[in-house]
Amino acid sequence: MPAIPLSYSDIAEDISARIRSGEYSPGDKLPSYTQLAELYSVSFSTAARAVALLRDRGLVIGAPGRGVFVAEQPQSQQ
Amino acid sequence: MPAIPLSYSDIAEDISARIRSGEYSPGDKLPSYTQLAELYSVSFSTAARAVALLRDRGLVIGAPGRGVFVAEQPQSQQ
DNA sequence: CACCATTTGTTCGTATGTATG
DNA sequence: GCATACATACGAACAAATGGT
Numbered sequence: 319m320p321a322i323p324l325s326y327s328d329i330a331e332d333i334s335a336r337i338r339s340g341e342y343s344p345g346d347k348l349p350s351y352t353q354l355a356e357l358y359s360v361s362f363s364t365a366a367r368a369v370a371l372l373r374d375r376g377l378v379i380g381a382p383g384r385g386v387f388v389a390e391q392p393q394s395q396q
Numbered sequence: 397m398p399a400i401p402l403s404y405s406d407i408a409e410d411i412s413a414r415i416r417s418g419e420y421s422p423g424d425k426l427p428s429y430t431q432l433a434e435l436y437s438v439s440f441s442t443a444a445r446a447v448a449l450l451r452d453r454g455l456v457i458g459a460p461g462r463g464v465f466v467a468e469q470p471q472s473q474q
Numbered sequence: 475c476a477c478c479a480t481t482t483g484t485t486c487g488t489a490t491g492t493a494t495g
Numbered sequence: 496g497c498a499t500a501c502a503t504a505c506g507a508a509c510a511a512a513t514g515g516t
C-alpha cells in the first residue's frame with residue numbers, strides 16, 4: 319500500500335484535474351466504479367463517492383447501466 | 397419501515413431549504429449527526445453524508461469536536 | 475494534568491434496486 | 496434471462512478534535 323490511501327475528495331480532485339487538462343474530454347466515459355477503485359487502490363464505495371461529488375458539481379453525468387460521462391457544458395449548477 | 401427512507405440527497409435538500417427559510421440562521425449549530433439520523437430516520441452514515449454535501453456546497457462548515465454550523469457568507473465556492 | 479464523552483469525518487464491505495444492452 | 500454498471504443505504508470501525516470533569 320502506498321502509505322496513505324487517497325480520500326474520496328482527493329480522488330475527485332484528481333479526476334477533476336484530468337478533465338480540466340483534457341485527458342477526459344466532454345462526452346468521454348470515465349472508468350467504471352470498479353476500475354476506479356482498482357486505479358486508486360480504494361474500495362468500490364470510496365470510488366463511487368468520489369464520482370458522486372463530481373456529479374453534484376456538475377462535472378460528470380451518471381447514466382445507470384451505461385457509465386459516467388464528462389459533462390458537455392462547462393457548468394451551471396444550482 | 398416507513399416506506400422509503402430519504403436519500404442523503406433529499407436530506408441535504410431539506411436542510412438546505414431550512415437554511416434558506418431562516419429556520420437555521422448563519423452561525424447556528426445544526427443537530428449532530430446522531431440527532432439528524434434520528435430526525436430523518438436514517439443511519440449515521442447517511443446523515444453524515446448529507447452534511448458532507450452541504451459542506452461541499454459551502455452552506456455549512458464542520459468543526460470536528462464541536463459541530464456543524466451554518467456558514468456566514470452567502471457563498472463562494474471554487 | 476489525566477480521563478472521558480461527544481462530535482466530526484472518513485473508510486470499508488455488504489447488500490439492494492434500477493437501468494442498459 | 497443475464498452480466499455490467501450506476502446509485503444508494505447501512506453498520507461497524509476508527510482517527511482526530513473538542514470540552515468538561
